[in-house]
Amino acid sequence: MKLLIVDDSLIMRRAIERSLGRSRFTEVHTATTGSLAVDMFERHKPDVVTMDITMPDMDGLSAVDLILKKNPEAVILVVSALADKATAVEAVKRGALGFLLKPITAESIQTAFDNILSY
């Protein structure tokens, strides 16, 4: 399985990779902006994407739109600190399969990840 982790925070990228377990993936790629995420998605075709929202250059919801245009079957879990209901609803409306609110724990990201894989 190939994973793409999108977050402008190094701490978060490392925490997500560590929590999900590097060994379960054949490849782990990272991106720090929405536009880099779209490029990385096109280049590496990951099986799953974790996507932050508030990032420089292009935000995560715009990146979700563009990724799903390229591949409507893309599996995307949004991981964000934005706690208003409207944002979570918007993420799912745009095609994300899950929304996980920061701060995360190893357990919360593992559960959310397993949930979206079961779709």
Added chain:
Amino acid sequence: MEEAILKIFAQSITRYFATVTGGEAVLGTPYLSDNDSESIAFDFSAIIGITGSHRGNIYYTAPREKLHALLPLIGESAPDERLCAELVGEITNTISGNAREQLGAGFMISTPFIIEGKLVSVHAAKDTTCYILPVSWNSHSSRVLVSLQQSPATS
């Protein structure tokens, strides 16, 4: 307005520490920054600009020792300066984003800007009052600075 806003950020920061550390952050009594060049910053600070329904900024500032104590709890076994800077940015981002639960999607947050150095002075956003929320966790102090006013269109 100030009390309600401070309560929201108090909840956000205590939630952060409860989730990440499993322990409790204790909040001190909020007080006003005097807006002069009082050095209230610790070793690492992050600032997030706020626009939309409110205008101003949110700071989180913490000493190196506190960040070194926190980093292993999120799996970082070798704390260094870069990780300290990253963590303070992530904390500021999280507490600001979490505030949208009560403040709504119109509370627009920027990406964090990191500042290193104890000697950096912190200033409130123009024409706003800056409140300082002391935060204590595991005998380590840090501060949340809230400098906000409602935008004219939403007042």
